[in-house]
Amino acid sequence: MAVLEQILKNGEQPILKVVDLHTSFTTDNGEVQAVNGLSFNLNPGTTLGIVGESGSGKSVTAYSIMRILESNGHVTQGKILFNGEDISKYSEKQMADFRGNKISIIFQDPMTSLNPVYTVGNQIVEAITLHQQVGREEAKAEAIEMLKQVGINDAERRFRQYPHELSGGMRQRVMIAMALVSKPSILIADEPTTALDVTIQAQILELMQELQKKYHMAIIIVTHDLGVIAQMADEIVVMYGGRICERGTAEDIFYNPCHEYTKGLLKSIPNVDNMKEKLIPIEGSPINLLNLPKGCAFCARCSKAMKICLEQVPPELRMPDGHLASCWINVRDNNYIVDEEAAA
Amino acid sequence: MSEANKSEYLVEVKNLKQYFPVRTGFMKTVPLKAVDDVSFAIRPGETLGLVGESGCGKTTVGRTLLHLYKPTGGEIYFEGKQVTEKNIGEFRKDMQMVFQDPYSSLDPRMTVEDIIGEPLDVHKLYSTKEERHQKVIELMNLVGLNAEHATRYVHEFSGGQRQRIGIARALAVNPKFIVCDEAVSALDVSIQAQVINMFEELQEKLGVAYLFIAHDLLVVHHISDRIAVMYLGRMVEMADADELNENPIHPYTLSLLSAVPVPDPKTAKASQRIILEGDVPSPLNMPSGCAFRTRCRYATEQCAKECPALTDRGNGHMVACWNR
Ligand SMILES: Nc1ncnc2c1ncn2[C@@H]1O[C@H](COP(=O)(O)OP(=O)(O)O)[C@@H](O)[C@H]1O
Ligand SMILES: Nc1ncnc2c1ncn2[C@@H]1O[C@H](COP(=O)(O)OP(=O)(O)O)[C@@H](O)[C@H]1O
Ligand code: SF4
Ligand SMILES: [Mg+2]
Ligand SMILES: [Mg+2]
Numbered sequence: 085m086a087v088l089e090q091i092l093k094n095g096e097q098p099i100l101k102v103v104d105l106h107t108s109f110t111t112d113n114g115e116v117q118a119v120n121g122l123s124f125n126l127n128p129g130t131t132l133g134i135v136g137e138s139g140s141g142k143s144v145t146a147y148s149i150m151r152i153l154e155s156n157g158h159v160t161q162g163k164i165l166f167n168g169e170d171i172s173k174y175s176e177k178q179m180a181d182f183r184g185n186k187i188s189i190i191f192q193d194p195m196t197s198l199n200p201v202y203t204v205g206n207q208i209v210e211a212i213t214l215h216q217q218v219g220r221e222e223a224k225a226e227a228i229e230m231l232k233q234v235g236i237n238d239a240e241r242r243f244r245q246y247p248h249e250l251s252g253g254m255r256q257r258v259m260i261a262m263a264l265v266s267k268p269s270i271l272i273a274d275e276p277t278t279a280l281d282v283t284i285q286a287q288i289l290e291l292m293q294e295l296q297k298k299y300h301m302a303i304i305i306v307t308h309d310l311g312v313i314a315q316m317a318d319e320i321v322v323m324y325g326g327r328i329c330e331r332g333t334a335e336d337i338f339y340n341p342c343h344e345y346t347k348g349l350l351k352s353i354p355n356v357d358n359m360k361e362k363l364i365p366i367e368g369s370p371i372n373l374l375n376l377p378k379g380c381a382f383c384a385r386c387s388k389a390m391k392i393c394l395e396q397v398p399p400e401l402r403m404p405d406g407h408l409a410s411c412w413i414n415v416r417d418n419n420y421i422v423d424e425e426a427a428a
Numbered sequence: 429m430s431e432a433n434k435s436e437y438l439v440e441v442k443n444l445k446q447y448f449p450v451r452t453g454f455m456k457t458v459p460l461k462a463v464d465d466v467s468f469a470i471r472p473g474e475t476l477g478l479v480g481e482s483g484c485g486k487t488t489v490g491r492t493l494l495h496l497y498k499p500t501g502g503e504i505y506f507e508g509k510q511v512t513e514k515n516i517g518e519f520r521k522d523m524q525m526v527f528q529d530p531y532s533s534l535d536p537r538m539t540v541e542d543i544i545g546e547p548l549d550v551h552k553l554y555s556t557k558e559e560r561h562q563k564v565i566e567l568m569n570l571v572g573l574n575a576e577h578a579t580r581y582v583h584e585f586s587g588g589q590r591q592r593i594g595i596a597r598a599l600a601v602n603p604k605f606i607v608c609d610e611a612v613s614a615l616d617v618s619i620q621a622q623v624i625n626m627f628e629e630l631q632e633k634l635g636v637a638y639l640f641i642a643h644d645l646l647v648v649h650h651i652s653d654r655i656a657v658m659y660l661g662r663m664v665e666m667a668d669a670d671e672l673n674e675n676p677i678h679p680y681t682l683s684l685l686s687a688v689p690v691p692d693p694k695t696a697k698a699s700q701r702i703i704l705e706g707d708v709p710s711p712l713n714m715p716s717g718c719a720f721r722t723r724c725r726y727a728t729e730q731c732a733k734e735c736p737a738l739t740d741r742g743n744g745h746m747v748a749c750w751n752r
Pocket of ligand 5: 487488
């Protein structure tokens with residue numbers, strides 16, 4: 085939080101700006117509109133959390149930034165600005181150099197990044213020599229140092245082991261080591277602890293926070309877990325049906341939610357203060373992306389939906405506390421401030 | 429039931445053991461102690477939560493309790509009567525199980541009506557086709573499924589709806605006890621709340637008791653009356669749900685609870701976590717004495733020598749630890 089406040093004071097520029105991102109997939113059943121007009125900023129050295137239920141477009145957002153979508157997927161609109169430069173205009177070759185160098189990604193399943201037939205040491209050395217002009221011996225020393233950095237004891241021995249010889253938590257550490265060899269300024273973590281037990285999750289989250297401080301790295305953490313988001317994120321983007329519901333600081337989102345979906349989500353989870361009460365679920369079933377509603381993506385499940393919600397996509401409005409929410413209720417209640425910057 | 433074996437408990441498990449033979453080489457097997465000396469009891473209409481990290485033996489407890497695996501040792505009682513391999517048939521109807529992955533446990537070629545109706549067939553719980561149909565519709569309504577969808581197939585339903593189908597099927601035979609094994613774990617939070625509420629409402633309405641197995645400690649706390657914590661096949665602590673969360677005693681429970689990220693930024697960022705070092709040891713290479721001692725900051729010499737027994741620290745708060 086402190087970092088974020090400083091940035092806001094210094095007027096430092098966001099390291100990453102995603103503007104009006106649209107991504108869809110061509111399928112036999114039609115065009116799946118996975119991400120529809122998403123915008124957010126990521127500030128240097130801070131953590132942005134993207135939260136939403138499964139299928140809401142969190143991973144697709146991350147893969148769009150990295151340009152690693154499956155072959156039937158395409159970014160159809162929008163800008164992705166890295167330090168002001170639109171990387172969506174980059175050639176494949178420029179992008180390949182950019183990936184792993186300036187931005188790295190880690191996944192829920194480390195085996196997506198690790199090759200089972202090579203030792204972990206070999207793979208880290210490979211990642212190092214891909215981006216740096218160093219000899220093999222030097223790369224090896226650096227790899228072992230990196231393993232130590234991610235909290236792996238007896239790094240020399242682990243260096244020679246194969247991925248299957250490591251526990252799930254250890255593999256996640258190796259993947260983080262590989263992602264960080266070029267000291268990227270942004271790390272994207274897609275559900276990095278979802279497959280792990282809670283005590284191992286605590287280890288990995290702590291490690292990410294430690295490395296963030298050490299390397300002054302910005303993190304985008306993608307997760308469906310509101311607890312993980314609360315612990316990690318300085319700022320939060322809430323997604324539903326490929327659209328943004330609201331974005332703001334963690335405190336804004338948790339203590340002053342202004343979108344009906346976020347409000348519903350927070351009431352539906354067991355928390356320290358509602359153990360004796362009935363949970364309040366969000367009724368209905370998840371959305372069909374092949375057939376997006378004309379208006380608000382959440383309107384079919386929203387208990388407060390009005391006529392306008394069915395007909396028009398709600399604009400992103402600035403709330404009195406400064407955060408942004410896309411929900412017509414705020415217009416009805418006149419709960420927003422006019423602000424030129426958001427309109428621009 | 430005679431006076432002598434009447435019990436305040438619906439289900440009682442005493443010193444349950446489940447050792448799986450695991451091959452470690454040619455002609456060589458060693459016992460994997462998946463469940464070792466686990467005891468607990470559940471009252472009618474009560475929910476006992478069972479937590480612990482993956483591989484600690486939760487599923488095995490549930491399956492062995494239902495005699496889906498033959499116990500290696502220990503005793504199981506239902507309404508005061510011992511359940512054995514021979515007489516398990518008598519109890520099948522009263523003790524049911526709901527699984528995590530509703531998709532793999534439901535036959536994709538059967539309609540929802542037949543999936544829910546199958547246990548009715550097995551236990552001959554109707555006399556006419558019409559009665560069967562009526563019962564299925566009733567069950568679908570009970571779990572909040574649209575009865576018009578009775579002729580549809582499982583793949584046409586969402587995850588939350590499939591879980592409801594699995595539960596309707598378990599409820600078809602009017603059980604008194606259901607083992608819920610990670611029954612809400614695969615669901616999205618907004619849907620999870622629907623299913624948790626349904627479990628709670630069914631309990632109020634039907635008085636059914638649950639053994640509720642899950643790894644999400646906040647969910648377990650919400651639904652359970654009491655909670656048992658397992659580590660490497662053994663039970664290390666058991667207490668009233670609030671008591672366990674407010675006053676955990678076992679070093680493992682302490683770190684488990686402190687590792688839970690609470691969905692509240694101020695609390696989550698302020699809390700001092702007890703980060704456990706390393707991983708859970710292999711169950712094939714169990715530490716001597718207390719299995720937790722290799723990761724425990726309270727461990728002393730005695731912990732390596734002897735396994736601590738569960739002892740009552742007052743009001744049924746049971747803990748197995750030498751030093752706490
Ligand atoms: N290759 C693909 N082809 C078609 N649809 C896809 C593809 N990849 C993702 N999608 C769809 O895009 C939507 C968003 O997916 P995703 O971003 O993975 O969600 P999540 O928020 O769970 O990470 C989902 O409905 C998913 O089915
Ligand atoms: N059928 C089996 N044969 C051999 N080992 C098993 C079997 N089922 C479970 N195990 C082992 O028993 C231990 C407990 O497993 P399980 O009960 O599934 O744990 P949990 O449900 O807590 O994750 C694990 O080490 C697991 O590998
Ligand atoms: S018995 Fe010893 S090792 Fe086990 S939890 Fe207690 S103090 Fe730790
Ligand atoms: Mg995803
Ligand atoms: Mg299990």
